Amino acid sequence: MAAPSTSPSLSPAFADAVRDDASLRRFLHGLPGVDQVGVEQRAAGLGTRSIKKASKLWAIDTAIGMVDLTTLEGADTPGKVRSLAAKARRPDPDNPDVPKVAAVCVYPDMVATAAGELRGTGIDVASVATAFPSGRSSLKVKLEDTAFAVDAGATEIDMVIDRGAFLSGRYGQVFDEIVQVKHACGDAHLKVILETGELATYDNVRRASWLALLAGGDFIKTSTGKVSPAATLPVTHVMLQAVRDWHTRTGQLRGVKPAGGIRTTKDAIKYLVAVHEVAGPEWLTADLFRFGASTLLNDLLMQRRTQLAGHYSGPDYVTVD
Numbered sequence: 001m002a003a004p005s006t007s008p009s010l011s012p013a014f015a016d017a018v019r020d021d022a023s024l025r026r027f028l029h030g031l032p033g034v035d036q037v038g039v040e041q042r043a044a045g046l047g048t049r050s051i052k053k054a055s056k057l058w059a060i061d062t063a064i065g066m067v068d069l070t071t072l073e074g075a076d077t078p079g080k081v082r083s084l085a086a087k088a089r090r091p092d093p094d095n096p097d098v099p100k101v102a103a104v105c106v107y108p109d110m111v112a113t114a115a116g117e118l119r120g121t122g123i124d125v126a127s128v129a130t131a132f133p134s135g136r137s138s139l140k141v142k143l144e145d146t147a148f149a150v151d152a153g154a155t156e157i158d159m160v161i162d163r164g165a166f167l168s169g170r171y172g173q174v175f176d177e178i179v180q181v182k183h184a185c186g187d188a189h190l191k192v193i194l195e196t197g198e199l200a201t202y203d204n205v206r207r208a209s210w211l212a213l214l215a216g217g218d219f220i221k222t223s224t225g226k227v228s229p230a231a232t233l234p235v236t237h238v239m240l241q242a243v244r245d246w247h248t249r250t251g252q253l254r255g256v257k258p259a260g261g262i263r264t265t266k267d268a269i270k271y272l273v274a275v276h277e278v279a280g281p282e283w284l285t286a287d288l289f290r291f292g293a294s295t296l297l298n299d300l301l302m303q304r305r306t307q308l309a310g311h312y313s314g315p316d317y318v319t320v321d
Helices: 019-031 036-046 053-064 078-089 108-120 139-150 163-167 169-184 204-215 233-251 264-277 294-308
Strands: 067-070 103-106 122-130 156-160 189-193 219-221 253-258 291-293
Touching: 019 169, 019 204, 036 156, 036 233, 053 156, 053 264, 053 294, 067 078, 067 169, 067 294, 078 103, 078 108, 103 108, 103 156, 108 122, 108 139, 139 156, 139 169, 156 169, 163 169, 163 204, 169 189, 169 204, 204 219, 204 233, 233 253, 233 264, 291 294
Parallel strands: 067 103, 067 291, 103 122, 122 156, 156 189, 189 219, 219 253
Antiparallel strands: none
């Protein structure tokens, strides 16, 4: 196999790591192993942290502003996407002070509709690409998929890695695909989906995270939401450690996006605590942390009303996705 391509955003500190396939393999397998018991205990411990009322309202608003409001179904229609965009602009119609979400995430053929509805709002249009969710197609098709979404108005691309290639040890192939998709993104940001539920071990999650960062991914993302398990706190801890260590060694800030299975405010707050404690408070921004979700927003809105009104409003008081 040919030597890996060079990512234009690669820090000079890692030039030797991607010089050829052997160097890339040596670097990835030279990363410190993940202490499974340690990472799971720390995730469980941070998940028990309590938050006072004033801080909880801040956390809810912060989480709302980090949501990538998502619809990725075969039955999606332009009408559904327009409705989702309206909710993204004004999540709670009765409370204009509720923050806008970070992005709306759709399939490539729905990007133009989403872009038209969100133009001028500051809300990003994210599109899955590269034969999502399986990633099983040719590189040519993956690049065309990406270019189609960007041309239609996507400002963010969520690509999937070839998990078969990664698990077979073909790291150079995965690296090259990410580099080329990054190039096809142009000015759009690239989120690299690892599909951690298929990677089997935390060591593989760490290696895949570093591989995506070396190749130029702006974000590393846990999951497509189509495989179980999707996002978990321990896996997200490992990914947060990767972007923290990347920043320490390069000065570059990269983001993390857990996606799939995060449905409640309680869950979201656990992730925010992890971000603060593992990566650092600098990551508590939508530029560096996102929630991939379709149902989380409704619970955040209900809990926000509860915090302000002092009683539980119930699901009938928010719009259903």
